[in-house]
Amino acid sequence: MPHTAPVIRPEPEEHPFWRLKSLEAMSPDEWESLCDGCGRCCLVKLEDEDTAEVAYTDVGCTLLDDQTCRCRDYPNRQAKVADCVRLTPEAVRSLSWLPPTCAYRLLAEGEDLYWWHPLVSGDPETIHAAGISVRDRVAGPEEDFTVRELLERIVGWPEDVPSG
Numbered sequence: 001m002p003h004t005a006p007v008i009r010p011e012p013e014e015h016p017f018w019r020l021k022s023l024e025a026m027s028p029d030e031w032e033s034l035c036d037g038c039g040r041c042c043l044v045k046l047e048d049e050d051t052a053e054v055a056y057t058d059v060g061c062t063l064l065d066d067q068t069c070r071c072r073d074y075p076n077r078q079a080k081v082a083d084c085v086r087l088t089p090e091a092v093r094s095l096s097w098l099p100p101t102c103a104y105r106l107l108a109e110g111e112d113l114y115w116w117h118p119l120v121s122g123d124p125e126t127i128h129a130a131g132i133s134v135r136d137r138v139a140g141p142e143e144d145f146t147v148r149e150l151l152e153r154i155v156g157w158p159e160d161v162p163s164g
Contacts, residue, residue: 004112016119023089024145034107036117036127039134040099040158044142044150057153058064058139059158066138069128100161101132114161 017030017163020117026034042064044057063072071077077084085091088103098105102132103113113120127133141151 013145018103018113018119023092023104023107033119034103036101036113036119036132037069037124038099038101038127038132039064039066039138040098040132041102042069043134043138043158044145044153045097046150046154055154056097056156056158057150058134058137058155059142059145059150059153060134060138060140062141062143064134064138065137067161069133069135099158100147134158 017026018034021030023031039060040056040060044059044061046055046057047053048055057096060066061071061081061084063077063084064070065072073080078086085095087095089108092098092104092108095105101114103117103119106113113131114130115121116126116132118127128157129136138156141149
């Protein structure tokens with residue numbers, strides 16, 4: 001019987017960078033790693049002109065890959081999608097529509113990351129397994145819908161924080 005070495009898993013960091021640094025102090029790589037890949041922020045949102053209330057739809061941005069839950073052209077997204085918002089620490093603190101599960105929003109509000117975040121779990125698939133991502137929930141890309149149809153696609157789940 002062959003002898004195999006035991007699998008040694010590294011201990012989780014007691015003080016990972018997101019607990020030690022402000023959003024402003026993070027390196028570009030650290031900043032980008034905060035995105036959990038849920039895709040919720042890439043859903044089309046509708047704003048009521050009278051109340052400024054924002055409602056999510058289950059319709060994706062034209063660049064959203066609804067299976068990977070990532071942008072199809074991240075480096076050029078702002079040139080291709082006029083209303084694509086570049087997240088900065090300042091923007092994160094002022095955008096009311098960021099999902100409540102968003103790592104940027106959580107850290108800006110003094111909270112910690114959820115267990116499903118890839119930086120915590122070590123696995124980029126936990127965001128999907130936990131039901132946080134938009135995978136298999138997107139009706140289609142925005143160019144496939146009229147404004148009237150978008151009004152019929154309003155959903156509440158992007159604002160939910162699943163338990164467990």
